[in-house]
Amino acid sequence: TKRVAILISGGGSNMVALAQSMCGDHPARPVLVLSNNPQAGGLAKARGLHIPTMAIDHETYGVDRTGFEAALQKALETARPDIICLAGFMRILSPQFMEKWDGRMLNIHPSLLPKYKGLHTHARALEAGDAEHGCTVHEVTAALDDGPILGQARIKVQPDDTPQTLADRLLPLEHALYPAVLARFACGDRTPVILPA
Ligand code: GAR
16 A cells, blocks of 8 residues: 655644545555644644654744755655645745655645645635636646646635635535545546546
8 A cells, every 4th residue: 555644734624534535445544644833733633543643843944944844854754655645734845855756746725726826825716706716636846836737626606705615615625636636646547536527
């Protein structure tokens, strides 16, 4: 089975969805949940699921990314993941860091990429008057929120939507999409998953 490390910064609901999906004859299993934020609510959830956890606080490393990334790299080298899933991980990783994990790192982003890379995706979709919005799982490359798309899920934007209602409606779809992509990816299948099917 493939070893999966999941990187989080916050509540970790996507991490929980991924972890819970890896059961039975699933081709992968979680070996580490790692957070850059020691206060991340997802760490306790991971411990509740009996997954080893680790916090590497980026704030203790100052403005230079090098020290933080070296610590992260060391933790990952020890965990030896075949696949790394970024799940609400809110630190930008340098191209040098990514090089080591090229082709093995996935990310979920709350927009229909290539639209709205970066932050505040729900507000930006509303401001643009988009009729639909969604989320994307993609392979991580050196460029931010770029890389081959492995899956997308879409929702219709309603006239009374706010950034919060969009986020609330999208999150359950993220929880369906990310495990579906991971299950394929762990078998070497990069055919995009499109939801609703
Ligand atoms: C999710 O909506 C995810 O798509 C988003 O953060 C949330 C994390 O929630 N990711 C990004 O914005 C990445 N730039 P979770 O911690 O409950 O999974």
